[in-house]
Amino acid sequence: MSVKIGIAGPVGSGKTSIIESLTNRLKDTYKIGIVTNDIYTLEDANYLKKRLPEHHDMILGVETGGCPHTAIRDDISMNEKACQELEAKFNPDIIFVESGGDNLSATFSYELIDYYLYVIDVAQGGDIPRKKGAGLLFCDLLVINKTDLAPYVDVDLTIMEHDVRENRKNKPYVFICNKEKESLEKIKEWIFALID
Numbered sequence: 001m002s003v004k005i006g007i008a009g010p011v012g013s014g015k016t017s018i019i020e021s022l023t024n025r026l027k028d029t030y031k032i033g034i035v036t037n038d039i040y041t042l043e044d045a046n047y048l049k050k051r052l053p054e055h056h057d058m059i060l061g062v063e064t065g066g067c068p069h070t071a072i073r074d075d076i077s078m079n080e081k082a083c084q085e086l087e088a089k090f091n092p093d094i095i096f097v098e099s100g101g102d103n104l105s106a107t108f109s110y111e112l113i114d115y116y117l118y119v120i121d122v123a124q125g126g127d128i129p130r131k132k133g134a135g136l137l138f139c140d141l142l143v144i145n146k147t148d149l150a151p152y153v154d155v156d157l158t159i160m161e162h163d164v165r166e167n168r169k170n171k172p173y174v175f176i177c178n179k180e181k182e183s184l185e186k187i188k189e190w191i192f193a194l195i196d
Contacts, residue, residue: 002033002087002095003195006072006108006116008135011101013119014145014178016044019096020051021184026094026191027055033092034059035082037071037100044098058090068100069107076112083112093195104133115194117141117187126155129163141190142173148180 007015016036023032032055036044045061052059060082064071071078083095097113099106108116118139120128123146129136136142142164150157157175164173172190176183 002083002092003115004083004095004097004113005191005194006097006099006113007119008072008099008102008106008108008116008139009119009143010103010121010124013101013121013124015098015101015119016047017178018119018143018145018184018187019098020048021178022096022187022191023048023052023055025184025188030093030195031090032058033083033086033090033095034098035062035079035086035095036060036098037062037064037068037079039064039066039068039100058086058092060086064100068102069105072097072099072112073107073109076109079112094191102135104128104131104136106135107138115140117143119143119145121146121149122155122157122160123149123153125153126160126163129160129167132167137167140172141187142168142171143187144173144175145178147175147183148177 009015042061045059048059049056062078062082116139118135174186
């Protein structure tokens with residue numbers, strides 16, 4: 001059975017780019033499958049197929065036709081079917097299930113995934129951790145992306161980290177910049193710990 005890792009977060013937070021980067025870092029150790037969710041397109045799946053051509057057949061797009069919450073939490077049948085198809089054809093070690101972009105209340109059903117991370121980005125505002133939301137509060141790993149943009153959007157990362165710590169309590173989080181290779185190592189090590 002594959003380890004299924006959900007990746008949720010608002011539109012533009014960097015979910016698809018993080019999946020691309022993680023796949024490139026993990027592909028020599030693990031066989032990776034990917035399921036993406038978009039409402040009426042296969043935009044994210046097509047992007048990843050171009051960027052990860054060696055994984056072309058192991059990337060499946062799901063058109064949810066409606067609210068992203070439904071397809072990852074309430075009626076998971078489309079995503080479940082896509083995961084089962086990947087498992088039957090390729091027996092991957094890991095399947096990333098990317099949620100369609102949504103707000104702070106998006107959460108995954110644990111009947112669909114084993115673990116999930118939630119991605120926010122600094123450019124959305126330093127107050128995002130104080131606004132809380134189920135995805136941010138309850139995910140297995142919170143990822144605060146695009147830290148390099150903080151000076152350009154007047155976000156104090158020290159205050160933002162304090163707010164994350166206050167609201168996450170003892171749950172893990174990482175601050176990253178997807179353009180910096182060492183940043184993604186934090187998530188890679190988290191995944192290694194899940195599987196080993």
